[in-house]
Amino acid sequence: MKTLLASLLVAFSVSAAHAADDLATVLAEAKAENKKAAEVGFEWRDTGKFIKKAEEEKDAEKAMKLAKKALNQAKMAQVQAEAAKNAGPTF
Numbered sequence: 422m423k424t425l426l427a428s429l430l431v432a433f434s435v436s437a438a439h440a441a442d443d444l445a446t447v448l449a450e451a452k453a454e455n456k457k458a459a460e461v462g463f464e465w466r467d468t469g470k471f472i473k474k475a476e477e478e479k480d481a482e483k484a485m486k487l488a489k490k491a492l493n494q495a496k497m498a499q500v501q502a503e504a505a506k507n508a509g510p511t512f
Contacts, residue, residue: 471487
């Protein structure tokens with residue numbers, strides 16, 4: 422019984438540490454992608470707010486959701502910047 426309990430504790434602590442690593446990775450990527458969007462002049466209004474909220478969030482699942490949302494927005498801002506290059510009237 423003690424061995425099973427010890428095994429479960431190790432498993433849960435490893436998965437929690439792994440989740441934190443994943444969150445840190447997603448946040449770092451979101452910041453990098455948002456910086457690229459800002460450099461081309463298309464940083465979206467709420468992306469930085471989502472990054473900040475994710476960093477402050479205590480609940481790992483909510484923090485990951487916010488970080489992924491920020492990452493998606495940063496990437497979509499770059500797509501928007503690329504599309505804007507060809508924007509103009511069509512006759």
